[in-house]
Amino acid sequence: MSGGCMRDRDPSHDLVERVATLVPEMRRRAAALDEDATFPTEDMIALRQVGALSIPLPADGGHQDEATDLLASLLTLTGSGNLSIGRLFEAHVNALHLLARYGTAAQRSAARKAAAMGELHALWVTDPAAGALRMTPVQDRWRMDGVKMFCSGAGHVAHAVVTAALESGEQQMAIVPMGQGEQAKLLPGQLQGMRSAVTGMVDFSGVEVGQEALLGRPGDYLREPDFSCGAWRGSAVAFGGVCALLDVTIKDLRARDRMNEPNQLARLGHAMIARETSRLWVRNAARIAEDKRVEPREAVAYVGLARIAVESACLDVMRLTQRSLGLSAFRRGHPAERICRDLGTYLRQPSPDEVLSEAASWFGHRVPHDAP
Numbered sequence: 610m611s612g613g614c615m616r617d618r619d620p621s622h623d624l625v626e627r628v629a630t631l632v633p634e635m636r637r638r639a640a641a642l643d644e645d646a647t648f649p650t651e652d653m654i655a656l657r658q659v660g661a662l663s664i665p666l667p668a669d670g671g672h673q674d675e676a677t678d679l680l681a682s683l684l685t686l687t688g689s690g691n692l693s694i695g696r697l698f699e700a701h702v703n704a705l706h707l708l709a710r711y712g713t714a715a716q717r718s719a720a721r722k723a724a725a726m727g728e729l730h731a732l733w734v735t736d737p738a739a740g741a742l743r744m745t746p747v748q749d750r751w752r753m754d755g756v757k758m759f760c761s762g763a764g765h766v767a768h769a770v771v772t773a774a775l776e777s778g779e780q781q782m783a784i785v786p787m788g789q790g791e792q793a794k795l796l797p798g799q800l801q802g803m804r805s806a807v808t809g810m811v812d813f814s815g816v817e818v819g820q821e822a823l824l825g826r827p828g829d830y831l832r833e834p835d836f837s838c839g840a841w842r843g844s845a846v847a848f849g850g851v852c853a854l855l856d857v858t859i860k861d862l863r864a865r866d867r868m869n870e871p872n873q874l875a876r877l878g879h880a881m882i883a884r885e886t887s888r889l890w891v892r893n894a895a896r897i898a899e900d901k902r903v904e905p906r907e908a909v910a911y912v913g914l915a916r917i918a919v920e921s922a923c924l925d926v927m928r929l930t931q932r933s934l935g936l937s938a939f940r941r942g943h944p945a946e947r948i949c950r951d952l953g954t955y956l957r958q959p960s961p962d963e964v965l966s967e968a969a970s971w972f973g974h975r976v977p978h979d980a981p
């Protein structure tokens with residue numbers, strides 16, 4: 610039932626088919642890329658060649674549901690191939706989404722052309738505890754100083770959307786072409802998983818950008834519902850990871866002739882339920898997040914619940930898999946070990962407690978006091 614992660618796709622959609630054909634190769638290459646913490650250059654080229662890097666996004670307008678379902682399918686497929694590739698693709702899409710929302714016509718067009726040529730975009734918004742990125746005006750240009758943390762694709766992407774503090778303290782987005790003197794560095798302590806997403810820190814001190822680099826107005830990055838609703842895209846990638854983990858588990862149990870034992874089957878059944886739970890949440894969250902007719906606070910709360918639901922489902926599948934495969938799931942070289950390491954790392958997204966309690970509060974207050 611490896612097709613469980615692809616059931617929503619429209620079979621007539623060529624691009625989904627083309628990306629699906631890349632998945633076996635992504636899976637085959639994943640172990641070596643993880644071992645060396647290497648950027649997946651060949652896989653990203655393959656994604657560019659099939660047209661995945663320049664797909665129409667829901668934020669571009671046009672057929673909303675079609676674009677949303679297409680994007681969800683591609684995020685899940687890339688995640689099922691290799692979670693690090695899914696993360697890089699997600700980051701690229703997140704940056705293009707912001708450009709579609711807040712960019713000028715010239716910025717949008719330049720980004721589209723660059724993406725079609727295979728130039729990857731990143732979104733780097735996380736600041737270190739000290740030395741956060743800031744921007745100060747120098748005549749008609751802007752000088753950058755400081756660092757961004759947890760930058761996926763550091764040293765490999767062509768453009769980064771970053772947030773930087775202005776003198777007023779507000780956060781301003783900028784689209785920065787790479788190769789202007791910024792320095793990509795390793796994190797002080799490396800992440801255990803997602804090694805081929807090459808997540809490092811980038812020091813922008815001394816980089817200067819022109820007025821044309823400013824994206825939107827101060828505060829736009831945090832503007833809801835886009836700020837929170839974008840989380841559905843990460844959940845779609847994580848769901849792909851669960852699909853891959855289940856495929857690997859089934860393959861291993863079959864190979865060892867252990868699948869038909871009742872306890873193994875029960876765990877498999879529970880893992881399949883968790884996978885389907887993720888699929889349903891991702892599908893609904895994607896549609897709700899990208900539908901501008903939905904009340905923004907409702908959309909944010911729904912996507913918040915979806916994010917936590919998918920996180921829980923992923924953790925359940927990891928636990929079940931590890932119990933089913935035993936120590937094999939902890940041996941270097943076994944794909945389940947790598948996928949669990951990647952998924953466990955990738956699931957650490959910001960402020961899960963706040964997201965859950967705010968969503969619960971929103972829906973909790975929707976119930977009328979006089980409800981029977």
Ligand SMILES: Cc1cc2nc3c(=O)[nH]c(=O)nc-3n(C[C@H](O)[C@H](O)[C@H](O)COP(=O)(O)OP(=O)(O)OC[C@H]3O[C@@H](n4cnc5c(N)ncnc54)[C@H](O)[C@@H]3O)c2cc1C
Nearest residue numbers: 732733734735759760761803954955957958959960961962
């Ligand atoms: C593989 C990977 C790639 C990434 N790539 C990028 C990237 O390209 N660009 C980018 O900008 N970022 C990136 N990030 C960083 C990501 O966006 C988050 O910033 C990061 O994952 C937050 O992790 P955290 O668990 O430390 O979050 P935290 O928000 O610190 O949460 C940790 C725990 O603390 C709780 N908590 C949070 N705030 C408080 C508080 N004030 N008081 C008490 N408890 C609190 C949370 O609920 C949670 O339980 C990446 C992360 C990963 C894992």
